Amino acid sequence: MDDRVTDMTKFFRRRSTLHLPITLSACLIALNVTLMVCWIIVLARGAQWTALTVGVLAFTLALAGMIVWLVLTIKEIRLNNRQANFVDSVTHELKSPIAALQLYLQTLRMRNLDAERREEFHATMEAELHRLDQLINQLLEVGRLDAIGQNEMPEDVDIPRLIAECADGAALHHQVRVADTFEFDLAPVAVHTQQIVVRMILSNLLDNAVKYGGEPPKVHVSLQLNGTRARLRITNNGASVPFDDRKKIFRIFYRGGNELQRTRKGTGLGLYIVHTLVRRLKGWIHVTDRLDGKPGCTFEADIPDARPLTPAAETAPSPPRAPAEVRR
Template identity: 30%
Template sequence: MFIGLVAGLVGLALGTFGVLAYRVSERQRRLLDVDAEEPALPPGAAEVLAVVGRAFVVVDAVDGVVRASPAAYAYGLVRGHTVVHRELLDMTAGVRRDGVILEKQLELPRGPLGQGTIIVQVRAAMLGEEYILLLADDRTEITRTEEIRNDFVANVSHELKTPVGAISLLAEALESSADDELAVRRFAKRMHKESGRLAALVQDIIELSRLQGASVAQQGRPVDVNAVIAEAVDRSQLPAESKNIRIVVGGRTEAKVFGDQDLLVTALRNLIDNAIRYSPENTRVGIGVRSREGLVSISVTDQGEGLSPEDQERVFERFYRVDSARSRHTGGTGLGLSIVKHVASNHGGEVTLWSQPGQGSTFTLRLPEMEGQDDGEQQDAAAAAPGPARHSLEEPPVTQGPGAAGATERGAKA
């Protein structure tokens, strides 16, 4: 009897084990069936999308992301398995409803934080019977370049019309006042001023055009920075003397840079002229130069009113003027600092700004030193560098205001 009871228990255990094994096997089979029924792209679609060269997102019937390219995540179109932007979901709904291909250019937030946006050309179309494909092409840089070009053309047209119109009106006034000697002199003086302004504007436009076509890498040569400073200072003496402003040069470098000397002189002259234009009479403009960590830094410091943070963000834009009325009075074209920025970029360098209202401004042009210089070449360049245009070399560049010492350092950090 005892043996029968044991045999019964063993049989019950084996039966229970068999039932459990069957259920586990069924569950695994069902899981495999579910896996087999997971969304799959039409044959060949994955291979085509892999080489299409554009960001893509494939969504199912409920707009769940079936597949997305790394670029789609980088653009911020997809987060996890969700399409982020309502505009894209509206496009998928339209394709699903009407069965047509939709194409739009959208400006979308790049991420959940900040104000950055991305401009994308999006094309939505059916993929197979149940999926919708979104193809996105980043057009941000192209669109903004077109906007800058259009703004530039519009601004040039506007800026040219002003002096041309003034000259035309002055010519008519001059003709009608032929018998009034005082009026003739007054109108002639105004015409001379407007023609000078027009000539300066045309020259700056020509400089910008030349910069865009210049290849410093192919046409450059070793340039002595000391000679660049001397020539730029010499060219700026006349406007400085008209306001009794003294140009003070401090420092010297034996390092050379590789580039176009004429362009570098133009850039530095624009910085000096800008400092003179916005400095009060009977003040000083300081120019400092030094070499450090493979960079040659040239700083121009004025004793003007300084710039607000808002103006500092836009001061290098074409035709931007902090004070339009004052710039027109002083003859500024609004292109000088834009030219400086282009020259710095073409030479692999940069131009930075430190400024505070009431404490003046310091513009710093930094250029990479030319590699492969030897001591003999540097000494020869130092001996040959012209010096007549240097003034008060024993004095440091002019600075002012609390903590003004080290304005060059502040300019480098701007």
Template identity: 30%
Template sequence: MNTRSLSFRLVTWYAGVLTLVFVVLGSLTLIFLRHYLESAVLDTQARRARQIADTLLASVDRTGEQAITRQVEELYSPQVNDRFIRITGTRGRVLYISGPPHDGTFVPADVARPEAASFDRQGVFERRESVRSGSVLIGAVASRNYIVEVGVSTQRTEETLSQVLLLLAVGLPVGVLIAVSGGFVLVRRALKPVNRIAQKAEDISQHNLSERLPVVQSGDELERLSISLNNMIARLEDAVQSSKRFVADASHELRTPLTVLRGELESLAQDVQLKAHTRESLGSLLEEVDRLAEVVESLLALSKLDAGEASAERVRFDLAELVTTTAEQMSLLAEDKNIRVECDAARNVIVEGDRSRMKQVVVNLLDNAIKYTPNGGNVLLRIARESDNAILEVADNGVGIPADALPHMFKRFFRVDDSRSREQGGAGLGLSIVKSICAAQGAEVDVTSRPGGGSCFRVRQPLARGV
């Protein structure tokens, strides 16, 4: 699971907040419940104390103080009911104190006497008294010269609170778990279109800028986002189209003046009265015009490829035959530099595509191999079949390519060593043409190289079906 994903962070945040809310609510519930239960118990005790004061003590003058013990035992049986009852007379004399309760939750003698000053104006004093084994909730009433105290252990209240606590302790994680699972499903569902948009956006490149991202008509931010992105892609498409159109138009427009320029320069050069240095200048001018014409032709070829014209013609042809004849045609170039070109070709490597474009691939790769290999070097062409693919390898033992340049080899106008490549007449467009042709034919091209140890360009094209 990706811990940095939006869904993970949202759900974690949601779970954290939910747990905090539940814990705070649970704690408040416990505090209020304790307060409510204790005050209810205290009120009951105070009422009972008042009852004793009003009934038994009202008639004490008649019955005598000794009768009190019997009457309390008979009417309230404090021991059996786990109650604490104490009746204190004048000067702190204890008239009656109940015995230890059955449940043994407190020792009556441990319960401290109340201060006379603690009673309110109605003569009532409710309190919580700590004893050795816990606490006792006591309602005390001061009436005439007597203080009647009735109490009960807090054990029952504590038990109820523990049960509520247990319920919360189990219920809280279960509640959080259910809420988080629900939240996770919701977030995942809500973010699903984001994944689809991202996937589609990754697939869109300059070659398929006419495609658009899916728009989920949900009326939410995601709909707005995909519409905005689609508008952006449309603007990009427009910009790319106009830049391609500009390159195509410019190179097309440059062709004619260059041809005229070449013709004029050639006719000037034929003038026999020309001085030697003028003839030399004309020669180098002609060379530059040729170079310019080559660049213009390459640009035109690239803009045609961009426009998708490369895949217009699809025929079956033998790649091995194409490579060997091309190598023969280019043998003069190799001979000039005393480079040995070897051809290791399997027979009948039939592929389907545009033959003249594939020839251009071979020409460009072989031209580079010869150009960037010093005199006396070797170039090996290998054509083979590997499972369903035809493989063309152009390997040389020339200057090689530094590792940091390898990822940029197929970019337009990229040259490893600008000055050296310019000397050799290159514009840096040959390999981008190779790449574009390969892409249009469903082929792939890559390169491996070692500086000083030569390079190997490898084209992989699917074999024609049924071969």
């Protein structure tokens, strides 16, 4: 199986470059313009206005066709490169936890470890299984985004409670403590929609904030109610997102750079899922630099159909400012 995965990875790593299509298109466009100018000069001297008009229209259509071909080719190459990066990242993300689990199981089988050491191994194996489960769920979710939540009735979703639960999951995934990583400023807000949709938005945003945070990661989560809209801000202490990438990061497979040279783990699916589901709720999301000027970035999402959280809408007691800690 490893050989098949490796062969598939090598096949998809044949990334195309933009140099050839851009150079070829520039030459064809220049040739087309030159021929059109010569055509106009020759026919204008002979006062052949009908032929001149037809020729100019033909050359214009040819020029427009070349430009459209160039744009479509560039888009296709960029999509191909993003798909190649995606295959590389998924291959790595699938093989890494499996290899780690095999190593820990072999160690547990071959050595007589003390209870503390065995507990440490079990915790690490649990985290690797959680990581693998999260990746598989993410891959499945992308294929059924349009159908997610369609079989559920809308309800008043307790946003602070979901934030606490998703923060626990992100902390477990990245082996950090919730109390050391997260700060919360959460107003009691509910959104009338399907719970699974909001859970997927929050889990992907919080996981992304921890993943791309500093060393150690620090994440501040605020939730406010503005009229009938919920305003969510998630700020971390990592690197800021370059201005040119602030829209691209919400595209499917997009992670920026070359997957073979990247150190951060991921598939380029999380923010695409977030963007798609937020838009489905008729909201918006964008990323900016931190307002305090410190290193990091802020993801800000605005979701409609929000209201104050009432006791009848709560399915659990309101969470404290910091959720329960996650074991290392």
